[in-house]
Amino acid sequence: MKKYPVETSLSYPKKGAMGKTGSWRVFKPILDKKKCVKCLRCWIFCPEGSIHREKDDSVSIDYDFCKGCGVCANECNVKAIIMEREEAKKK
Amino acid sequence: MALKDFPVDECLLQGNASCPGCPATVGLRMVLKALGKKTFLVVPACCTAVIESLYPHTSFDVPVMNIAFEAAAAGASGVEAALRQQGRSDITVAAWAGDGGTYDIGLQALSGALERGTNFIYICYNNQIYSNTGIQRSGATPYAAWTTTTVSGKTEFRKEMGEIVLAHHIPYVAQTCISYPEDLYGKIQKAKSIKGPKYIEILAPCPPGWRFSMDKTIEMGRLAVDTGAWSLWECENDVMTFNGKSKLLLEKKVARKPIEDWIKYQGRFSHLFKPERDEERLKAIEEHTDHLWERYRKCYGKI
Numbered sequence: 605m606k607k608y609p610v611e612t613s614l615s616y617p618k619k620g621a622m623g624k625t626g627s628w629r630v631f632k633p634i635l636d637k638k639k640c641v642k643c644l645r646c647w648i649f650c651p652e653g654s655i656h657r658e659k660d661d662s663v664s665i666d667y668d669f670c671k672g673c674g675v676c677a678n679e680c681n682v683k684a685i686i687m688e689r690e691e692a693k694k695k
Numbered sequence: 696m697a698l699k700d701f702p703v704d705e706c707l708l709q710g711n712a713s714c715p716g717c718p719a720t721v722g723l724r725m726v727l728k729a730l731g732k733k734t735f736l737v738v739p740a741c742c743t744a745v746i747e748s749l750y751p752h753t754s755f756d757v758p759v760m761n762i763a764f765e766a767a768a769a770g771a772s773g774v775e776a777a778l779r780q781q782g783r784s785d786i787t788v789a790a791w792a793g794d795g796g797t798y799d800i801g802l803q804a805l806s807g808a809l810e811r812g813t814n815f816i817y818i819c820y821n822n823q824i825y826s827n828t829g830i831q832r833s834g835a836t837p838y839a840a841w842t843t844t845t846v847s848g849k850t851e852f853r854k855e856m857g858e859i860v861l862a863h864h865i866p867y868v869a870q871t872c873i874s875y876p877e878d879l880y881g882k883i884q885k886a887k888s889i890k891g892p893k894y895i896e897i898l899a900p901c902p903p904g905w906r907f908s909m910d911k912t913i914e915m916g917r918l919a920v921d922t923g924a925w926s927l928w929e930c931e932n933d934v935m936t937f938n939g940k941s942k943l944l945l946e947k948k949v950a951r952k953p954i955e956d957w958i959k960y961q962g963r964f965s966h967l968f969k970p971e972r973d974e975e976r977l978k979a980i981e982e983h984t985d986h987l988w989e990r991y992r993k994c995y996g997k998i
Contacts, residue, residue, distance in 0.1 A: 616753065669710045
């Protein structure tokens, strides 16, 4: 990345600037690909941009950064996404 | 424009500091998709200043300038002037401010920039409170809503910012909502193609501020439009058009849902229902909304 010689506090873009926000999650969205009709509503409404859109308009969920808000499950018209409680993390 | 035609590129990176279910990031993603990479954002103090995350990293993949609360439009004027001097007409300058920085604190800077005819887009994402500083009342907070500074409910009605901006007679003014991505995207694209000052306001239902479940963000926006608490319209060169559901409401083709359908899901209005229904204030909200739409019909409906 190009760094600029500016005498001020500059921030540079980074994916995961606050770390892996997936650890905030209490409920986890589970996608049923068989039910999905590729309407892309979950993709456009995901506040985090954690639903990735493939070339054929199918979607996949990025669990590293998904905060588990459940907007995708609520907006899915065919109920292809359901929210499940996250299992307790093993230490 | 259909959802399938939206660009895949993301200018707001994952792993930012927004709350789960944040409406501002939904709006930002759509706005940056419509504006593209050649955009310069000016952000005053608001939630988005937090969403940028911590120094030395930022979650924005476009240049962003942070500026004082009242100075979003003034800062954008400066950036636009500098880019014009450098002959960079390919870059869109956009100010992205919250409702506090637009309705209250940034009003004079905004009015000044609109009057000077600065070539920029001013986008206000309206979550009806100062949510970044801890849910204080703003000029956009509706009547009877709880905030940390109006504990028993706000005693005044909100002001109509869109119509204040209309009085400047700028080329393009629009109101939209994050629940209608096609509408929002179209309005941003149209604003981008017009020269001169443009103003777009986006309703952004805030889960922690409005006290509703975080998975209902989009649904709350939709209900606000259905119940007439919010309206979708655009005004291009002083020609006013209502869009989508709001057009049907204006022309009385569908009946307006009672405002109670929207407020009963929000904890900030729970004192109107518990321990007993506050009929007086519920009636006042309903009557105010009726009055608002009657006025819209008189001013902007076909005569």
